[in-house]
Amino acid sequence: MRTSKGVEWAVHTLLNLAWLGDGEPVSTAQLAAAHDLSVSYLNKQLQQLVKGGLLESVPGARGGFRLARPLEAMSMLDVVLAIEGDQPLFRCAEIRRCGTVGERVPTGGFRRPCAVNSAMGRAEEAWRKALAEENLADVKADAEAHAPALASQVRRGLGRD
Amino acid sequence: MRTSKGVEWAVHTLLNLAWLGDGEPVSTAQLAAAHDLSVSYLNKQLQQLVKGGLLESVPGARGGFRLARPLEAMSMLDVVLAIEGDQPLFRCAEIRRCGTVGERVPTGGFRRPCAVNSAMGRAEEAWRKALAEENLADVKADAEAHAPALASQVRRGLGRD
DNA sequence: GAAGAATTACTCGGATACTGCGTGTCCGAGTGTAACGGG
DNA sequence: CCCGTTACACTCGGACACGCAGTATCCGAGTAATTCTTC
Numbered sequence: 001m002r003t004s005k006g007v008e009w010a011v012h013t014l015l016n017l018a019w020l021g022d023g024e025p026v027s028t029a030q031l032a033a034a035h036d037l038s039v040s041y042l043n044k045q046l047q048q049l050v051k052g053g054l055l056e057s058v059p060g061a062r063g064g065f066r067l068a069r070p071l072e073a074m075s076m077l078d079v080v081l082a083i084e085g086d087q088p089l090f091r092c093a094e095i096r097r098c099g100t101v102g103e104r105v106p107t108g109g110f111r112r113p114c115a116v117n118s119a120m121g122r123a124e125e126a127w128r129k130a131l132a133e134e135n136l137a138d139v140k141a142d143a144e145a146h147a148p149a150l151a152s153q154v155r156r157g158l159g160r161d
Numbered sequence: 162m163r164t165s166k167g168v169e170w171a172v173h174t175l176l177n178l179a180w181l182g183d184g185e186p187v188s189t190a191q192l193a194a195a196h197d198l199s200v201s202y203l204n205k206q207l208q209q210l211v212k213g214g215l216l217e218s219v220p221g222a223r224g225g226f227r228l229a230r231p232l233e234a235m236s237m238l239d240v241v242l243a244i245e246g247d248q249p250l251f252r253c254a255e256i257r258r259c260g261t262v263g264e265r266v267p268t269g270g271f272r273r274p275c276a277v278n279s280a281m282g283r284a285e286e287a288w289r290k291a292l293a294e295e296n297l298a299d300v301k302a303d304a305e306a307h308a309p310a311l312a313s314q315v316r317r318g319l320g321r322d
Numbered sequence: 323g324a325a326g327a328a329t330t331a332c333t334c335g336g337a338t339a340c341t342g343c344g345t346g347t348c349c350g351a352g353t354g355t356a357a358c359g360g361g
Numbered sequence: 362c363c364c365g366t367t368a369c370a371c372t373c374g375g376a377c378a379c380g381c382a383g384t385a386t387c388c389g390a391g392t393a394a395t396t397c398t399t400c
Binding site for chain 2: 002003007008009012015016033035037076084087088090091092095096100102103112115119122123124125126127129134138143146156157158
């Protein structure tokens with residue numbers, strides 16, 4: 001079990017767009033070249049970000065992608081949900097109701113929640129809460145703290161200066 | 162991204178062994194029949210639990226598996242680690258150091274940690290902490306709270322009474 | 323009748339196929355840009 | 362010189378292959394119980 005590598009690609013791409021500063025759209029080819037990524041596959045991930053409302057796509061010549069809102073209004077959870085979808089980490093198959101010790105639904109009673117599923121759900125909720133508290137602007141600031149030249153490096157790498 | 166279904170199988174099997182009470186080993190066939198699971202595949206998962214120190218295996222006729230320690234000393238994290246392994250949810254591929262904006266390692270400098278990886282790591286740590294706090298004995302008690310007849314139901318289903 | 327050895331039946335354990343999702347790639351639809359011609 | 366039209370080049374967007382991890386299965390090694398033989 002591991003997150004798709006598209007998550008890492010998406011976050012770094014969002015950071016690069018933020019460092020670029022201007023609202024000009026950037027093509028997938030440039031964004032991919034920035035980190036030696038597969039152009040087509042990155043494009044697929046960016047489409048997911050558009051569906052998730054994190055990016056805007058500009059069609060036509062001189063088109064590309066740009067941030068839909070400032071990084072301050074984006075969390076890691078937003079990225080993960082956009083790329084991975086909102087499916088839970090733990091999917092309960094309700095095996096408790098099968099086999100020789102299967103818990104039969106009492107007549108007229110409703111299905112009580114599975115204790116295993118509840119416990120896993122609580123842990124997953126902690127994960128999502130922590131992801132929601134990880135602001136993308138903070139991540140960007142953290143990266144700059146150790147490498148102040150990053151912004152200009154991105155502008156140079158994407159041919160802006 | 163989702164956890165292996167082996168996690169659900171393992172937890173329910175551990176609960177069944179606890180409800181059974183006696184320290185007698187139970188064969189994989191009986192444990193699988195309890196919830197209509199694949200015998201061979203469940204056996205593979207139980208072997209992982211043995212390697213993780215949660216179960217003991219008894220070979221030979223009238224053998225099987227039994228709990229290695231009481232449920233009070235087991236957490237959901239122990240199960241997840243035994244089944245899934247201790248690999249992190251987010252694996253940093255260090256793409257930040259590649260491509261046109263790749264962060265080159267300064268001469269003589271050490272590699273500072275990736276800000277993206279750090280943020281993901283913090284969230285994952287929250288998940289693991291929550292999993293570690295979910296005691297298996299509590300899960301068992303939670304299940305019993307809504308279905309007091311479960312213990313006897315398991316003993317009957319596994320042919321103990 | 324009791325003890326010991328051979329046999330048997332049952333168990334775990336790891337090596338071997340299959341499937342679904344993540345990964346990667348390709349080509350077509352759509353649009354903004356630029357060139358070109360006419361007024 | 363300015364405007365409208367046409368062609369073009371570039372972009373996104375979704376449809377199409379590939380590979381690997383999770384899933385499922387099978388057969389062999391090993392052990393405890395059982396049976397049989399012998400004292």
